[in-house]
Amino acid sequence: MQQNPRSQEVYDVVVVGSGAGGGTAVHVLTAKGLKVALLEAGPMLNPYTEFLEHKMPYEYDHRGAEEGGKAYFGKGKPFGFFSTTSGGWQLDGEPYTVGEGSQFQWFRSRIIGGRTNHYGRMSFRFAEYDFRPYDKDGLGTNWPISYQDISPYYDKAEEFIGVCGSIENVPSCPDGKFHPAPAPRVHEVLVKKACDKLNITCIPNRRAVIHKPTNGRAPCHYCGQCGRGCQTASAYSSSQVQVFPAMKTGRLQVFDMAMAREVLTDNNGKATGVLYIDKRTRTEKTIRAKAVVLAASACESTRILLNSKTKEFPNGLANGSGLLGRYLMDTVGFGLSGYVPALEGMPQYNTDGNGGAHLFMPWWLWDKHQKLDFPRGYHIEIGGGYSVPGIGSYHGAAARLGYGADMKTKIREGYGASIGFAGRGEMIPNIHSYCELDPNVVDKWGIPVLRFHFKWTDYEWKQARHMEKTFNEIITAMGGRVSGLSAAQRESNGISVPGSIIHEVGGARMGTSMKNSVLNGYCQAHEMRNLFVMDGGSFVSNPDKNPTLTINALAWRACDYLAEEMKKGNV
Amino acid sequence: MDRRALLRGIALAITASGTLELEAAQHVHSETTAEKAKNGTYKLKEFTAAEFKTLERLAELIVPADKVSGSAKDAGAPEFIDTLSSQNGTLADLFHGGLAWMDAEMRKRHSSGFVAAKPEQQTAMLDLLVEAGRLEAERRSEELVYQKAPVYKEFSNYTVKREHELAVGARFFDWARKMTVDAFYTSAIGIKDLGYLGNKVLSKYEVPKEALEYALKRSPFANG
Numbered sequence: 164m165q166q167n168p169r170s171q172e173v174y175d176v177v178v179v180g181s182g183a184g185g186g187t188a189v190h191v192l193t194a195k196g197l198k199v200a201l202l203e204a205g206p207m208l209n210p211y212t213e214f215l216e217h218k219m220p221y222e223y224d225h226r227g228a229e230e231g232g233k234a235y236f237g238k239g240k241p242f243g244f245f246s247t248t249s250g251g252w253q254l255d256g257e258p259y260t261v262g263e264g265s266q267f268q269w270f271r272s273r274i275i276g277g278r279t280n281h282y283g284r285m286s287f288r289f290a291e292y293d294f295r296p297y298d299k300d301g302l303g304t305n306w307p308i309s310y311q312d313i314s315p316y317y318d319k320a321e322e323f324i325g326v327c328g329s330i331e332n333v334p335s336c337p338d339g340k341f342h343p344a345p346a347p348r349v350h351e352v353l354v355k356k357a358c359d360k361l362n363i364t365c366i367p368n369r370r371a372v373i374h375k376p377t378n379g380r381a382p383c384h385y386c387g388q389c390g391r392g393c394q395t396a397s398a399y400s401s402s403q404v405q406v407f408p409a410m411k412t413g414r415l416q417v418f419d420m421a422m423a424r425e426v427l428t429d430n431n432g433k434a435t436g437v438l439y440i441d442k443r444t445r446t447e448k449t450i451r452a453k454a455v456v457l458a459a460s461a462c463e464s465t466r467i468l469l470n471s472k473t474k475e476f477p478n479g480l481a482n483g484s485g486l487l488g489r490y491l492m493d494t495v496g497f498g499l500s501g502y503v504p505a506l507e508g509m510p511q512y513n514t515d516g517n518g519g520a521h522l523f524m525p526w527w528l529w530d531k532h533q534k535l536d537f538p539r540g541y542h543i544e545i546g547g548g549y550s551v552p553g554i555g556s557y558h559g560a561a562a563r564l565g566y567g568a569d570m571k572t573k574i575r576e577g578y579g580a581s582i583g584f585a586g587r588g589e590m591i592p593n594i595h596s597y598c599e600l601d602p603n604v605v606d607k608w609g610i611p612v613l614r615f616h617f618k619w620t621d622y623e624w625k626q627a628r629h630m631e632k633t634f635n636e637i638i639t640a641m642g643g644r645v646s647g648l649s650a651a652q653r654e655s656n657g658i659s660v661p662g663s664i665i666h667e668v669g670g671a672r673m674g675t676s677m678k679n680s681v682l683n684g685y686c687q688a689h690e691m692r693n694l695f696v697m698d699g700g701s702f703v704s705n706p707d708k709n710p711t712l713t714i715n716a717l718a719w720r721a722c723d724y725l726a727e728e729m730k731k732g733n734v
Numbered sequence: 735m736d737r738r739a740l741l742r743g744i745a746l747a748i749t750a751s752g753t754l755e756l757e758a759a760q761h762v763h764s765e766t767t768a769e770k771a772k773n774g775t776y777k778l779k780e781f782t783a784a785e786f787k788t789l790e791r792l793a794e795l796i797v798p799a800d801k802v803s804g805s806a807k808d809a810g811a812p813e814f815i816d817t818l819s820s821q822n823g824t825l826a827d828l829f830h831g832g833l834a835w836m837d838a839e840m841r842k843r844h845s846s847g848f849v850a851a852k853p854e855q856q857t858a859m860l861d862l863l864v865e866a867g868r869l870e871a872e873r874r875s876e877e878l879v880y881q882k883a884p885v886y887k888e889f890s891n892y893t894v895k896r897e898h899e900l901a902v903g904a905r906f907f908d909w910a911r912k913m914t915v916d917a918f919y920t921s922a923i924g925i926k927d928l929g930y931l932g933n934k935v936l937s938k939y940e941v942p943k944e945a946l947e948y949a950l951k952r953s954p955f956a957n958g
Binding site: 221222346386387506515516557 | 766767795796797798800802814817818819821822824825857860861864867871908911912913915916917919920921922924925927928929930931932933934935936937938939940941942944945946948949950952953954955
């Protein structure tokens with residue numbers, strides 16, 4: 164076996180993956196004085212050369228359609244040329260497969276910082292009841308930890324990464340340590356008034372964007388294009404906020420282009436390191452460490468564990484329960500747009516703000532489930548305003564309006580008068596939704612790939628119909644009209660494609676025993692004391708709160724525990 | 735140099751205290767296609783002069799000049815289509831074929847190609863293509879729903895319909911239109927036409943009172 168000269172060194176901890184979980188892990192562990200190696204399957208990131216911040220489309224001959232008009236053929240970057248995604252739904256040479264009768268899309272980023280470089284930054288705490296879902300409605304499984312266990316770590320995570328918001332005392336979405344929230348825009352004020360009328364809670368949004376100087380980071384400068392990446396790191400990314408500062412401690416060694424294949428173990432029930440493929444040289448290398456932290460994303464970490472087969476662990480590591488890959492979840496998504504004549508012809512202003520919506524609607528019927536035909540809740544995200552024109556912005560309008568002077572006038576008049584709502588809801592984990600190794604396929608690094616199986620059930624479909632009814636009511640209350648889905652289209656497209664909301668979690672869930680789960684409440688494998696999974700893999704349920712902040716908090720808590728256990732000699 | 739071009743040359747740096755400092759950085763500016771078009775230095779990359787003239791005429795018809803702003807031709811739409819087509823054979827063939835089809839169709843009707851025809855003949859052709867496109871879109875979406883959801887059969891009188899006789903022209907016009915519209919609204923001219931004011935550095939964010947009052951007055955919440 165090829166050996167990396169550096170691998171002779173034994174690190175305290177090796178972390179696989181540099182997103183929200185891995186970024187938090189390297190920050191917390193190096194701050195405690197531990198020597199850490201970080202593996203990332205993609206390259207190093209340079210925000211100053213790679214983020215297309217403040218660029219306008221006419222600065223490029225292709226205007227954002229990319230070389231040869233790739234965007235017109237569905238081959239452009241997943242969220243457009245200007246977005247900073249380094250990855251996508253399909254990666255060359257790194258496939259996954261989907262079982263017959265299932266639909267699933269898996270978004271992977273291969274770059275330092277992973278998906279945190281471009282994500283929506285929505286940052287909501289789980290509610291107390293979210294940790295005890297089975298107690299509430301008899302479905303799913305309770306978490307082995309409570310809100311009280313994680314609350315101090317939500318505090319730490321919010322204070323460190325910086326989250327804007329306001330104190331509201333909404334039980335479904337607990338308050339945190341917030342930076343001041345920006346003022347609502349005009350369309351959002353109308354949404355709020357419509358919600359007041361409909362008894363829907365509508366409050367300032369909570370996003371990982373700072374509005375006062377924090378640890379050397381400048382406050383938001385309101386260019387409004389967070390998805391392009393933020394050179395001032397005013398919008399949180401694990402690369403800029405956690406990994407780069409951790410490198411400066413001198414205790415972090417980053418190995419980029421390092422595709423982890425398996426966790427190495429000895430014969431005494433301990434992990435000894437990670438075997439990875441150095442993508443630049445196509446050679447196998449190893450990193451030795453006293454503890455292994457997988458934070459490669461819920462499904463990628465699951466894949467690594469499944470691939471870590473030994474005589475002792477024939478079904479993969481930490482899989483004595485046989486549950487590895489099970490209870491895979493995504494968020495239920497449904498969107499509806501409308502046209503609001505009250506906004507037509509408004510004196511124009513800059514609506515970019517801090518990038519995302521300035522208001523949102525947390526789940527407002529959390530104590531009224533007996534009156535509903537579905538068990539769990541959703542929150543509502545708002546879109547609207549005068550957005551930056553790009554490739555495709557007016558294809559729909561042009562197709563509707565034909566061409567010529569009339570089309571041009573109507574596009575101008577309607578600019579900024581559209582509104583959009585996106586529901587983000589909780590699914591119930593089900594036995595049809597899981598991933599496993601595909602025995603027929605390996606990727607170009609020779610690593611067996613995942614095969615996904617996924618199904619929405621009636622719980623999710625009924626929730627999506629409630630979203631549709633609600634969005635309809637809000638648009639109507641604003642004096643607007645619904646545009647978008649016809650009844651017939653809804654029949655086939657009334658719910659998001661599984662995986663497409665990019666909130667895939669579970670697969671290595673935590674629980675009270677090795678019979679019902681892979682990990683304990685500290686994200687530690689029941690079967691191996693020095694092995695941890697610190698990404699969304701540990702999630703027992705997938706509440707209607709975007710997962711990143713909870714990944715940050717769980718990883719922080721797990722690292723405190725890991726460092727303590729190492730000090731005691733237990734790990 | 736306009737405001738945007740200035741912004742392009744600005745690098746953001748953070749001082750130790752965490753405040754924002756704007757620092758004008760050296761910036762090497764290469765002339766974009768839109769600017770070359772404006773300066774009359776654009777050289778055709780894919781299309782013949784005759785094809786390009788047709789793209790120019792289409793651009794003027796699709797997004798015409800009015801009292802607010804110039805046309806899609808002024809905004810560099812023909813150059814945009816030419817540049818991308820020169821990088822992509824599929825796209826190039828789509829336009830070569832479509833332009834030839836449209837000229838042939840025009841000659842059949844008016845014994846002259848598209849550019850030489852009278853303006854009302856040109857718009858009459860585009861109207862036909864728009865209508866064909868509308869019918870085609872309807873047919874395709876019905877078909878899609880039918881394929882995706884067999885249960886739909888029960889409440890529709892769906893029957894398989896044949897393509898419109900101008901379907902090929904409608905498809906070409908759809909390409910010409912969407913790329914022309916994109917080129918217009920992503921140009922400096924088009925962005926100014928819409929009045930987009932964002933994607934720039936602000937030290938604070940405010941929502942103007944007059945905008946709020948305007949919308950509230952016109953909304954169902956005019957009285958609170």
